[in-house]
Amino acid sequence: MPAAPLPEIVVVAGIIPDGDDRLCLSRRPEHKHQGGLWEFPGGKVEPGEPLERALARELHEELGLEEVRSRPFLTVRHRYPDLHVTLHFREVTAFTGEPHGREGQPVEWVPRSGLSARAFPAANRPVAVALQLPPEWVIPPETLDEAQVIAGLSRLDPARQGVYLRGWSDRPAVAAACRARGLRFWIRDDAGAARREGAFGLHLSGEGLTRAERDGAPGFDGLLSVACHDAAQIERAMALGADMATLSPVRATPTHPEAVPLGWEGFADLIAGNPLVFYALGGVGPDDLTTARAHGAYGVAGIRGFWPACVDL
Ligand SMILES: Nc1nc2c([nH]c(=O)n2[C@@H]2O[C@H](COP(=O)(O)OP(=O)(O)OP(=O)(O)O)[C@@H](O)[C@H]2O)c(=O)[nH]1
Structure with a gap:
């Protein structure tokens, strides 16, 4: 019998700067896909949902942020053994509120220079490269x-x-x-x-x-x-x-x-x-x-x- 096709998901994630060269990261809950690793906060895009709106919704649900504005940063397609994911990373250009883990997840402001010391999901490698690069x-x-x-x-x-x-x-x-x-x-x-x-x-x-x-x-x-x-x-x-x-x-x-x-x-x-x-x-x-x-x-x-x-x- 042919193997069932792997699930394909579309995700939006925010690169949130604090104006002091730090970025907001959260840690994925242990029980989830890629659990325990650090991530750029975000989640699945709903069918037909514009990406900017999807990110604003996710950052409200996960971090309590309001009035989130964002623009494209980098799109990554990655094949995990159990999942195909298209990740739309977006640069957050404005928001109100102080990010906090509304779902109990740890949330931290991390200096850019400290990003390489954090363990991220494999799909994030190009983002780690792009974050060092000028546009x-x-x-x-x-x-x-x-x-x-x-x-x-x-x-x-x-x-x-x-x-x-x-x-x-x-x-x-x-x-x-x-x-x-x-x-x-x-x-x-x-x-x-x-x-x-x-x-x-x-x-x-x-x-x-x-x-x-x-x-x-x-x-x-x-x-x-x-x-x-x-x-x-x-x-x-x-x-x-x-x-x-x-x-x-x-x-x-x-x-x-x-x-x-x-x-x-x-x-x-x-x-x-x-x-x-x-x-x-x-x-x-x-x-x-x-x-x-x-x-x-x-x-x-x-x-x-x-x-x-x-x-x-
Ligand atoms: N938010 C986010 N997800 C990432 C990153 N890198 C990465 O590979 N992913 C993958 O993208 C997917 C995000 O899905 P999710 O499970 O967080 O989505 P969600 O918040 O809608 O979750 P739920 O519907 O399970 O509650 C996961 O498979 C995760 O491993 C990242 O930097 N940020």
């Missing part, structure tokens, strides 16, 4: 000179923007400018340079990916990222243990005129169900963040529109 990934133009790049870096916002030093990975002065500004930055392909420069991440190009597959995963403790353009590359990035990826091109772009754009629907189809954190790249700008999140990405990446002095690119 914008800025690529300094290669048409500028080093002094212009350094001047541009000093105008980026470290809270919102990270930097991929695509054409600038072998320039210690550029890495130093990122550090001085407190910007998280990624080095291209060279794990040794990433270690030396204290990069936040290592981003593998197609060539870097092939080399890492041949020689073994690069020895680097920071985040591992891969440039992807299709389903096969996403598979390879996951097999290598990557944390995040760029997927491109979403739209036509003058830097890669030959590449066929994925479009937002094609983008969403490719990333659905993959436990990587994705940035949409190629013809997108900071204003596309809401659209990108609605299609499963966490962030947006690019040169044009992101770089402060890029008017004449």
